[in-house]
Each structure stands twice: as structure tokens, then as C-alpha cells.
Amino acid sequence: MDANLRFWRAEGQSFFQRFLLWADVLDPLLLLKSSDEIRRTRLLLQNSGKTLSEPIQNDQSSVHPDTDKIIPVLFRPPAFLPICLPLVIASSLQLQAKQTFFSQFVFHTYTTGFTLFNGNGTVKVEEYPLQQKQIFYGLGAISYAACIGALPLLFMNRYTLKSSVTQLVVKKLLPAPLLGLMSAFTVAVVRSPEFENGIEVMDRNGKVVGVSQKAGEKAVKETALSRAVLFGTTFFLPALLTYFVERAKFAKTPRALASVRMFMITSVLAGMLPVSLSMFPQCGEIKRTDLEPEILSSTEETELFYNRGI
Template identity: 95%
Template sequence: MNRYTLKSLLTQLVVKKLLPAPLLGLTSAFTVAVVRSPEFENGIEVMDRNGKVVGVSQKAGEKAVKETALSRAVLFGTTFSLPAVLTYFVERAKLAKTPRALALMRMFMITSVLAGMLPVSLSMFPQCGEIKRADLEPEIQSSTEETELFYNRGI
């Protein structure tokens, strides 16, 4: 047991405090990419301004999944890291007198940050995304004269 303990304070800081937040953000983004992988392979419907489906585009699907993955990474990464930073300042200021009070404050901060970050994360990218016709597959480019097409990003 003693062999694998973290002896250095810097190592403890990095492993216990700094590393988990980016890892959670990356894991969240990876989960979105895995769950929505059929959109990478099969594509999603692309519509013109009137809502008429022009075709199914893999490039629009890739863009939609990337946007959703980024918004999830921001949501969970921030929700995990900001309360840890705030808890550090609460501990340093000695605002919480008991471990139970500190745990309650930490739960309140996590809930508050999650509640605040959820609308921010969902509004980072519009629900109905735009993509230029030049960025799409040749068969879709030839089927319409519209310069910008639209797709449903999903949540």
C-alpha cells in the first residue's frame, strides 16, 4: 500500500484536484460520439429554408455530433471543476465548521453550477444548425441551389 501512495504534494494536487475535471469532460464528449456514431456513418437529414429535406449528409452529421460533444464536455467539465475550486476557497476561509457542513456546501455548489451550466451548454450551438452547401457531399450540392442548408443538431 505504501508503495503506490502519492507522496508528492504536487502529484496529489494534479491527480486529485486538476486531472478529474478534464477527464470527465473528455469522457462525456467521447460518450456522445459513441452513442451518436450512427450519425457519423449514416448522416442526418439536411433541409432547405422551407423545411424540405434535400438529402442525408454525413458531413452535417459529423458537425452535429461534434457540436453536441463539445457542449457536453463544457457542461460536465465545468460542473466538476468549478465546485472544486469554490470548495477550496470555502475550506481556506474556514466557512464550514464541520465535515458535514462542507459536504452540504459542496453538494449545493455542484447543484447550483449544474443548474446554471445546463442552459449555457444547451445554448452554445443552435438547435437548428446551418451548413454551407459547399461543405456538403456532391450529390446534395447538385440537388439544390440554396447556399445554406439546415439540420437538426439534437441534444
């Protein structure tokens, strides 16, 4: 078992513990670490055997725990907020169908790439390279998600539905659940090989005891749910608060209202990111009785572990 997974298993038992750990891991300053420095730190950590007392930021935010490869800078957890924030703001403008499609296409492209680089890396696909399959699935999911995001505006403009109720539904109520659902959908699609082919499960000592489709399904479901909560909330709360600010006439000009909305989106996204990542343990647990028969016969452990991915 990777040193960071052992750390998460020992130190990330409760939601509050995980939240504090993620608050450290998401520090954007960690992106300034060079690849050589990351390799030296990881090698020192592995050789010294110190997994419960050493900081994990350099390791966890930069190195994949399954493949031991350094993650590209743009797709490391500390880069998620700085890159996603302008994409979320652009996606929330709801101006025209074409603009909405383009902004959401770019948004889903980045989040899908992030999912691809931070998912479970123990999946094996014999037909053709796994990454090629996931990229093919991801492109389809991105296009579909962007179309669904722009569809309400296209429908409204096509049939010239300009009533206040239609505007409220299309521009205020629909975007949040649609973005949340499509974010979960892209996660499920790009990581579908995990529940189709299974992921490795380990005992308490880190020994791999088998490959489980049920563990893969659990890992993907948890990650998809956390992503839906993250972006659904990030779209819903600022829209709701901005509506009340507009009704109360606290912001008297469109520019002031836009500034309030961007501040709210920034605040909610920054707060919800560690919350969503902390919803489920990074080192996932699954009961032995929930696994496949071939794994049941290979171990007596009551609980097994796996890398959930991000």
C-alpha cells in the first residue's frame, strides 16, 4: 500500500480530519515544487518509513498513489480551484446557447482530464490501452454534457419563451442540478473501466488480495457524488444569494451585482472543494462480505481497502 494511502487510512478517519488534511493539500503554493524536489521528498519518505508523522502535501498533491508517477501540474489537486474558478464563472453567465456550450465544453474538458489523471490507476484492460479508452469515453461525455448544459437556453431562444417564470427556471433553477448531474456523469463515464474491469483491493498490510468490480463501482459512485455536490452547490447557492441581493436592491447597478455574484461563486467553490473531497475516505474501505466470491476465498480479513481516487 502506498505511503499516502496508509496516512489517509490512519489520519483521515473522520470528516473533520479529512477536511483539515485537504485544506493543507490544496495549497496552491505546492505547485511551485519542482519534479526533482518531489521525487527526493517521496524517496526520503519511503526509505525512512515515516508515514504517520511526515507532511503529505508534496506527495499527495503531485504523485499518483497507484502508478507512482508525477501528475502533470495542471491536474494536481492544488491547481483545481485556480483553474476551475474562471471556468465555473464563465459557465454561470447563461448568456447565449453557443457561449454556454463553449464554456461548459471547456469546463467539462478540464474536470474530465482531472478525473482521468487522478482516478484509480490499477485497472487493466486487455483489448487496447486503458488511457485511450478513457479518452474516447471522455470526449463523448464532454460533448454530451456541454449540449445538455446549453439545451435549456437553446429551447428558450428557439421558442421565444421570454416570460419571467421561464427566465427564472432556465437561468436560475436548472443550471445547478444540470451541472451537478453532468459533472457526476463525466466522472462515471471516464472511470467506467474501474467498475467494468475492477480495481485492486488490499488488506491492512497493503498486500493486494484481488481485483474487485464492486470496489471499483463503490469508488466511482463516491467520487461522482462528491463532484455533483461540489458543482451543484457552487451553482445553486450563489444564484440563490444573488437573487435575494437583487430583490433587496443591495447592489444597485449591474456591475455591482456581477461583482457580488463572482465573489459568492469564489467563496462557495473555495469552501465546498475541501468539503466535497472530505465526504468519503481517500483510502476507501469495503467489507469482505460485499466482495466477489473469488476474493472471499483468498483472505480472512473482514475489511479491505482501495484507492478511491479524486
